[in-house]
Amino acid sequence: SLPDALKSDSRTPKSLLVNSLPRPLPAGIAGRPKRGFALPFDAWMRGALRSYCEAQLGEHGLDGRGLFKPREATRVWSRFQQRAHGVTWSRVWALVALNAWLDRQGVHVR
16 A cells, blocks of 8 residues: 555665665665565475375365376375476375365365
């Protein structure tokens, strides 16, 4: 809800953030370009989210819906756990999210 003039200053990248700090930041930090960051989904899915993912993909989850070849989602999950080439967290997460969405929509296929 701030006016654009307060959000951006052509002389200082991230001017709103820099000006909100109590003391000046070193030029190497304040003047560097913006950069993104990645959330550690890979580590989460192998750790804290592991049981959730397994439940979403197993026989009581996506594999039990009959949408794919039998046990295909479990196979993809297993290959992800083995760090198989080409099986990234985003591929597996798409299947997990699909099953969660189907649950919320009340879709039961078999």
